[in-house]
Each structure stands twice: as C-alpha cells, then as structure tokens.
Amino acid sequence: MGGKYIILIGDGMADWPILAIGNRTPLQAAEKPNMDFMAANGSVGMVQVVPKEMYPGSDVSNLSILGYDPAVVYTGRSPLEAASIGISLGPDDVAVRCNLVALKNEGADSEMEDFSAGHISTSEAAELLASLQEAVADKGIRFHTGVSYRHLMVWPGGCDGVKTTPPHDIHGKKITRYLPQGDGAEFLLTIMEISREIFSDHPVNRKRVAAGKLPGNAVWLWGQGKAPRIATFEERFGLTGSVVAAVDLIKGIGIYAGLEVIAVPGATGYTDTNYRGKAEYALRELERKDFVLIHVEAPDEAGHNGSVEEKIRAIERIDREMLTPLLARVREKGDLRILLMPDHPTPVAIRTHAQEPVPFVFYPAPPGLVTTPGMRYTEADARDTGQFVPAGTRLIEYLLA
Structure with a gap:
C-alpha cells in the first residue's frame, strides 16, 4: 500500500444493552451498512484504549489512539484546549477548564442542574466571562472564551495538583463533595463563588430565564494542567497529517502532535x-x-x-454521510486504510464515560489482524472474534503496518 490513512473516531459510540431498544446497544440497533461491511471484510476486535488505572476521558483516549502513551505524556486536559484557542502557556502557567454551568438551590443544597448551562451560546458566555474578569482583576488570572459552555482560565504560578471533578460526571448531584480539594483549592473555590454572585442577576441570565432557558449562573473549574511536551506525529512516524475536529480538546492534541487543524464550516461538536x-x-x-x-x-x-434516539441517529449519519465517501475513496484508489472506533463508551444509562474495552474495525484488514466473515460492527461481534488489543497505543502500529 502507498500509505494513506484515516482514523475516524465516533466519540463515545460504544454502549451497553438498553431495554427500550430490545436489549440492544445503539450500534446493534442502528442502520449502518458501511460499518457492517467494514467489519465483515476488514478486521474487527476489542481494544483497551486507556490504561485501566486512568479515567477514560477523550483527552487520554485520543492521545492513546494516536500512539502517545497517556501515562507518560498526559498533563491534564486544559493545556490541550489552550493550544487549540491559540494560547501558549509559560512553564509556570496552569491552564484550567472553565465550564459555564447551571446550578440550582443554594449553599449545601447546591446541585449541578446542567454542565452546559443549556448549551449557552458563545456570545452570551463571552459577556459573562468579561464581567467575571472585571470582578477578579486583582487576582492575576485570565479567562479565554472557547465555544458554547467550554472555556479556559490561565492561572500563572497555579497549583496543578489540586483535585477537581468533571461537571458532566455530577449531573443532578449535590456539588459539595465534588468541589476542588487540596493544594490551591481555596483559590479556585473563591473564583467559583465570585462567579455565582456576579452571574446570578446578570442581564444575560435575566434574558435566558425570561426565554425559558437555563442560566449560566456559575463557572466550574476543573481539568487543570501545565503544557505537555510530546514528539510530533511526523517525528515519530515520518508522516504528514491533519486533524478534522470541532472540539477544542482534539484540535489541541492535533496541534501538539504537529497535525494541521482543518476548520470545517458547520462543524459544531454537537x-x-x-x-x-x-x-x-x-x-x-x-x-x-x-x-x-x-x-x-x-x-x-x-x-x-x-438520549438513545439521538445516539442511534448520530451513528447512522456517520455511516451514511461520512463512510460512504470514505469507502468510495478506498475502492477507487486502493491506497487508503481506515480505522473506525469510539475512544471510550458513553453509555446512555450512566450519561458519562465507562472504563472498558471498545470495538475497533480496520478496513482493509492490516497485517497481523484476522478477518472474521459475517461479523457486524457491534460490541458483541467484536468480542466474539476473540481479537483483543491490550493497549490503544498499539492500534497506530497496525494502521501504518
């Protein structure tokens, strides 16, 4: 093969059997002829993407899929997003993820109503953050607007060892036991408290509430880290590459890996x-x-x-609208190999990431992996092949073999 390679990641595609759809997973229920064709004619199996002792976030899992051992290179999620929005971090800067969230109730009863503040718009978020920046002008931190509810705080000389919790893991829970803890926690708590005071009666939120939307009534700080140092994809494999993604996190991984980030009109991350x-x-x-x-x-x-329906629809659209042209290119030129996989399961039942193996499929099959005719691209069929790759970092070796 004159090497051309694509990795297509359907983030969180894998799932558990769901009673409402006949005890099937969304991958089993979806109409996806292209994925099933790849499974029957390529090579399908299971992979443990992220080392078992690490949380299966999209950050560590996508690093792993690109062949970077997250146990070695990962310093936190936020520095990756900082790179994506063009912020270079100094050696003592700590980047902190800053979600706009909707909290309900007060004090010890405060609860995470929505980790995305009702998918607040970027322009509304920018107004809220500008007000917060003004209120904390004396604290030496800087806020940077990202997209929708996902933003960034740069904390010069900050503590990157503070313990924080992703807001999407505590949907509908009381927040008290999930607030920042340890070294530097007090500083982060102060910023979060000030945000709640400033945002509670902010014109942006008054308008949102009047329109029946959730308010962005606090910032939630988490996912902190300093800039990682990693070799580029080209240094490691001698190949040039690009990344097509709407999410800052993945663009940032691409930037650190030396891949060119390609902006696609209408790519929303949603x-x-x-x-x-x-x-x-x-x-x-x-x-x-x-x-x-x-x-x-x-x-x-x-x-x-x-949402089961939304998940099935997303899988079907990946199959129909993305794999149709990609597989046509494989057939026309015969020089392209595709790896399709999720980075982790996001089971509808728990509404967050699960730490367990996921199904992968290569088409055409690479050397070293077998083809099992008659298989579909599902979690169960991938398990049934008995083909298991113990580390996500090994997939790139098969892809480029």
Whole structure:
C-alpha cells in the first residue's frame, strides 16, 4: 500500500444493552451498512484504549489512539484546549477548564442542574466571562472564551495538583463533595463563588430565564494542567497529517502532535454537526497529506444527554454521510486504510464515560489482524472474534503496518 490513512473516531459510540431498544446497544440497533461491511471484510476486535488505572476521558483516549502513551505524556486536559484557542502557556502557567454551568438551590443544597448551562451560546458566555474578569482583576488570572459552555482560565504560578471533578460526571448531584480539594483549592473555590454572585442577576441570565432557558449562573473549574511536551506525529512516524475536529480538546492534541487543524464550516461538536463536510475536507487533505484524524463528538453528546434516539441517529449519519465517501475513496484508489472506533463508551444509562474495552474495525484488514466473515460492527461481534488489543497505543502500529 502507498500509505494513506484515516482514523475516524465516533466519540463515545460504544454502549451497553438498553431495554427500550430490545436489549440492544445503539450500534446493534442502528442502520449502518458501511460499518457492517467494514467489519465483515476488514478486521474487527476489542481494544483497551486507556490504561485501566486512568479515567477514560477523550483527552487520554485520543492521545492513546494516536500512539502517545497517556501515562507518560498526559498533563491534564486544559493545556490541550489552550493550544487549540491559540494560547501558549509559560512553564509556570496552569491552564484550567472553565465550564459555564447551571446550578440550582443554594449553599449545601447546591446541585449541578446542567454542565452546559443549556448549551449557552458563545456570545452570551463571552459577556459573562468579561464581567467575571472585571470582578477578579486583582487576582492575576485570565479567562479565554472557547465555544458554547467550554472555556479556559490561565492561572500563572497555579497549583496543578489540586483535585477537581468533571461537571458532566455530577449531573443532578449535590456539588459539595465534588468541589476542588487540596493544594490551591481555596483559590479556585473563591473564583467559583465570585462567579455565582456576579452571574446570578446578570442581564444575560435575566434574558435566558425570561426565554425559558437555563442560566449560566456559575463557572466550574476543573481539568487543570501545565503544557505537555510530546514528539510530533511526523517525528515519530515520518508522516504528514491533519486533524478534522470541532472540539477544542482534539484540535489541541492535533496541534501538539504537529497535525494541521482543518476548520470545517458547520462543524459544531454537537449532534447537528456537518458530517458530510468533515468527510469531504478529510479527503481533500489526503491529496497532500498521508494521514487524517477525523473526530465526531455527536454520539458522545447524545450519551451525556441520555438520549438513545439521538445516539442511534448520530451513528447512522456517520455511516451514511461520512463512510460512504470514505469507502468510495478506498475502492477507487486502493491506497487508503481506515480505522473506525469510539475512544471510550458513553453509555446512555450512566450519561458519562465507562472504563472498558471498545470495538475497533480496520478496513482493509492490516497485517497481523484476522478477518472474521459475517461479523457486524457491534460490541458483541467484536468480542466474539476473540481479537483483543491490550493497549490503544498499539492500534497506530497496525494502521501504518
């Protein structure tokens, strides 16, 4: 093969059997002829993407899929997002993820009503953060607007060892026991408390509440870290590459890996993303590059929303709108190998990530892996092949073999 390679990640696609759809998973229930064709004619199996002792966030799992051992290179989620929005961190800077969230009740009864503040718009978020920046002008921190509810705080000389909790893990729970703890926690708590005072009666939130929307009435700080140092994809494998993603986190991993970040019109990081555009832009990149990582957040968002229908629809759209043109390119030129997989399961039942193996499929099959005819691309069939890759970092070796 004259190597052209695509990794297509359907974030959080894997799931558990769900009673409401006949005790099947969304992958089993979805109409997905292209994925099933790849499974029957390529090579399907299970992979333990993230070392068992690490939390299966999209950060560590996507590093692992690109061949970077997260146990070695991972310093936290936020520095990866900082790179994506063009912020370079000094050696003593700590980047902290800053979600706009909707909290309800007060004091010890405060509860995480929504980790995305009702998918607040970027322009509303920018106004809220500007007010907060003004209120904490004396504290030496800087806020940077990201997209929708996902933003960033840079904390010069901050503590990167503080213990924090992802807000999407505590949906509907009382927040008290999940607040920052340990060294530096007091500082973060102060910022969070000030945000709640400033945002509670802010014009942006008055308008949102009047329109029947959830308010962005606090910031939630988490996922902190200093800048990682990693070798680029080209240094490691001698290949040029690009990344097609709407989510800052994945773009940031791409930037650290030296991949070119490609902006696709209408790519949102949500269930309404421009699926076809992502595939078309990826194919255009292959004209001048060896490798493209395509990341689709939609199935993960559906899992976090607890919506089976949305998840099935996202899987079907990946199949129809993305794999149709990608597989056509494999057939026409015969020089492309595709790896399709989720980075972790996001089971609808728990609305967060699960730490367990996920199904992968290569098409065409790479050397070293077997083809099992008659298989579909599902968790059960992938398990039944008995083909198991013990570390996510090994997949890239098969892909490029």
